[in-house]
Each structure stands twice: as C-alpha cells, then as structure tokens.
Amino acid sequence: xxxxxxxxxxxxxxxxxxxxxxTNEGLSKWWTNDISGAGEVGALIQFRFNGGGPDxxxxxxxxxxxxxxxHSGNIPExxxxxxxxxxxxxxxxxxxxxxxxSNWKESSDFMAHCSTKWAVFLLSLKDAVEKGTGKPFPNDIxxxxx
Amino acid sequence: xxxxxxxxxxxxxxxxxxxxxxTNEGLSKWWTNDISGAGEVGALIQFRFNGGGPDxxxxxxxxxxxxxxxHSGNIPExxxxxxxxxxxxxxxxxxxxxxxxSNWKESSDFMAHCSTKWAVFLLSLKDAVEKGTGKPFPNDIxxxxx
Numbered sequence: 001x002x003x004x005x006x007x008x009x010x011x012x013x014x015x016x017x018x019x020x021x022x023t024n025e026g027l028s029k030w031w032t033n034d035i036s037g038a039g040e041v042g043a044l045i046q047f048r049f050n051g052g053g054p055d056x057x058x059x060x061x062x063x064x065x066x067x068x069x070x071h072s073g074n075i076p077e078x079x080x081x082x083x084x085x086x087x088x089x090x091x092x093x094x095x096x097x098x099x100x101x102s103n104w105k106e107s108s109d110f111m112a113h114c115s116t117k118w119a120v121f122l123l124s125l126k127d128a129v130e131k132g133t134g135k136p137f138p139n140d141i142x143x144x145x146x
Numbered sequence: 147x148x149x150x151x152x153x154x155x156x157x158x159x160x161x162x163x164x165x166x167x168x169t170n171e172g173l174s175k176w177w178t179n180d181i182s183g184a185g186e187v188g189a190l191i192q193f194r195f196n197g198g199g200p201d202x203x204x205x206x207x208x209x210x211x212x213x214x215x216x217h218s219g220n221i222p223e224x225x226x227x228x229x230x231x232x233x234x235x236x237x238x239x240x241x242x243x244x245x246x247x248s249n250w251k252e253s254s255d256f257m258a259h260c261s262t263k264w265a266v267f268l269l270s271l272k273d274a275v276e277k278g279t280g281k282p283f284p285n286d287i288x289x290x291x292x
Contacts, residue, residue, distance in 0.1 A: 004151070006265075007258035009290025094291045098258055112153035112244055119152075119265030123289065143269065144155025145240045 002107040004115040006099040008122045012129045014064040014088040014095045020128060021067045021086050022058075030125040030134035044072060049137050054079055064088060078110050097122065116143045148253040150261040152245040154268045158275045160210040160234040160241045166274060167213045167232050168204075176271040176280035190218060195283050200225055210234060224256050243268065262289050 010017055020026035024038045027045070034048035041061050047053045054075055060068030067086040071079045087098040099122055104111050120141045128134030135141055156163055166172035170184045173191070180194035187207050193199045200221055206214030213232040217225045233244040245268055250257050266287045274280030281287055 002149075002151075003253065004261070005148075005253055005258035006262040007255055007290070008262055009292060011291050096255075096290065098255060100253075100258075107149065107151055107246075109153055109242075109244060112151035112246075115150070115261065116152040116154055116265045116268065119262045120269075122262065123266075123287070126289070141269070143272070144153070144242065145157050146155060 001102065002104040002111060003100055003102040004104075004111065004118055006115075006119055006122050007096055008099075008126050009091075009094040009096050010126050010129050011094050014090055016129055017088055017095055017097060017125070018064045018067070020125060022061065028136060029128040030136050031121050032137040034137075045069070056084065059083070060085070076110075078104070078108065081105070097125065113143070147248065148250040148257060149246055149248040150250075150257065150264055152261075152265055152268050153242055154245075154272050155237075155240040155242050156272050156275050157240050160236055162275055163234055163241055163243060163271070164210045164213070166271060168207065174282060175274040176282050177267050178283040180283075191215070202230065205229070206231070222256075224250070224254065227251070243271065259289070 020029055022038060024035045027035045027038060032047050032049050035045065037043055037045045041058050043058045045056050045058065052075060055072040056069035057072045059070045060066055065088050069084045071082045074080060082101060082103045085100045089096045089098065101118060120143060124134035124136060166175055168184060170181045173181045173184060178193050178195050183189055183191045187204050189204045191202045191204065198221060201218040202215035203218045205216045206212055211234055215230045217228045220226060228247060228249045231246045235242045235244065245264065247264060266289060270280035270282060
C-alpha cells in the first residue's frame with residue numbers, strides 16, 4: 001500500500017486548526033468552497049469541486065488532537081478505500097499538522113499529483129489560520145495545466 | 147521502504163526543464179542558491195543551505211527525459227541511502243515532472259516535512275521555468291516556524 005505524507009507548522013493553538021478540520025465553514029476556508037455534512041464521528045462530509053467530488057466518512061475525532069476520515073463512494077476511483085488522518089501536535093509556539101492519506105493501492109501518477117496538491121491545500125490551511133485567508137478551490141494554486 | 151511522490155505540469159519543452167535539473171546555474175534557480183559539482187553521470191552535486199547540506203551522486207541521465215541521483219555522505223542522516231528520480235513526460239503543451247524520493251527507511255515526521263518541502267521546491271521549479279523566477283533557498287516558502 002502506498003501513502004502520501006505531509007507536515008506543516010502553524011503558529012496558532014490547536015483549537016483554531018481543529019475547527020478548520022471539523023466544520024463546513026472551517027473546511028471551506030482552505031480545501032473547497034463547497035462543503036456540507038461535517039459533524040461528529042459517523043458524519044459524511046461532501047467535498048464538491050464544480051459539482052463533483054469525494055465524500056469522506058468521519059471515523060475518528062479527538063478534540064484538538066486528531067481527525068480521521070475514510071473515503072466513501074466511488075469518486076475519484078483511485079481514492080476508494082483510502083483514509084486520511086490529521087494529527088495535531090503542539091511544539092512550543094506552533095502546532096504541527098501531520099497529514100497522511102493512506103491505503104492507496106499503488107503509487108500512480110495520479111497519487112503523485114494528489115501528493116503535490118495536498119501540499120498546496122495544507123499551505124492553504126496554514127494561511128487560512130495565520131493570515132485569515134486561504135486558497136480553497138476555485139482559488140487554489142494550479143500545479144499543472146490540465 | 148517509504149517514498150515521496152510528486153508531479154507538476156510545466157508549460158515548456160522538456161529541454162528547458164532538463165537544464166534546470168542538470169546544471170549548477172539551473173539548479174540554483176529553484177532549490178538552493180549555493181550549488182556546485184553538477185555534471186554528467188558520476189558527478190557529485192553539493193547542495194548547500196547556509197553552509198551545510200546534502201551531496202548527491204548523478205546516477206542516471208537520459209537527455210530531456212530522466213535524471214537520477216543517489217544520496218552521498220551523511221547529511222541529513224535520514225537521507226542516507228535514499229535516491230531521487232525526475233522523469234519528464236510531454237503531454238500536449240506541457241511537460242510533466244514526475245518526482246520520486248525513494249528508499250527512506252521509514253515514514254517519519256521528518257519525511258513528511260521533506261514531502262511538503264519538495265512540493266514547494268517543485269512549484270519553485272515550475273515558476274523558474276514559466277515565469278523566469280523561482281524561490282530557491284534562502285527565498286523559499288516556509289512551511290513551519292522551526
């Protein structure tokens with residue numbers, strides 16, 4: 001199984017970041033502006049990009065420490081069976097966000113694309129918390145010309 | 147073994163990108179401004195960040211298609227034994243850069259940090275080619291406050 005790993009450090013208490021990982025309003029500040037369904041464990045979050053996009057089931061929540069999602073449905077096809085974990089760790093004056101998108105069947109070009117794109121969105125999360133403005137879709141940074 | 151995967155698409159012919167992966171002047175436009183030793187297979191490239199940094203042995207070169215490096219020396223410790231591959235693939239009007247940093251002993255927090263940082267540098271490579279100005283160290287985008 002292949003996986004994507006990232007880590008960013010954000011100058012903010014974990015409570016501020018946790019909110020941006022667990023509410024529709026918070027998630028829409030950094031990933032995509034069209035989000036519904038965020039909630040407690042068992043909630044199905046619908047992330048939409050021009051109408052289509054993935055659903056994730058909320059599987060783990062430890063307030064201000066951990067957020068776990070499991071992909072649900074069939075879009076995108078290569079995400080079926082994958083899981084996402086955000087771990088928050090406070091070190092001195094910053095909170096590290098340790099991100100893992102795991103359980104990919106193989107290390108494909110599409111996985112590589114998603115890896116770079118996740119970095120862009122995690123830096124969008126960082127900016128959303130630190131500067132008040134992230135770059136969620138459709139204002140996200142483009143990593144290619146497709 | 148763990149690995150880092152990325153992919154960016156650059157609106158330029160592969161020749162322009164290959165030059166930025168194989169010459170001191172080209173590499174200094176996007177990764178770090180202090181580079182020496184770039185050359186043919188067998189060359190030892192020294193990448194320096196405030197004096198210290200990794201060495202990479204050039205192991206594979208297929209003009210305008212592939213660049214392979216093997217880490218040499220002991221800095222950083224967790225990079226010992228790792229390898230880096232850049233593959234260039236032309237699709238219509240863009241050239242995709244498929245990046246793999248492989249052979250990590252484990253998926254550590256440091257590897258996750260490097261994964262995010264590689265995304266930043268590959269976007270710096272993209273900007274260097276497309277806009278003429280990248281963000282090599284010490285002008286690189288910071289992903290934490292360490």
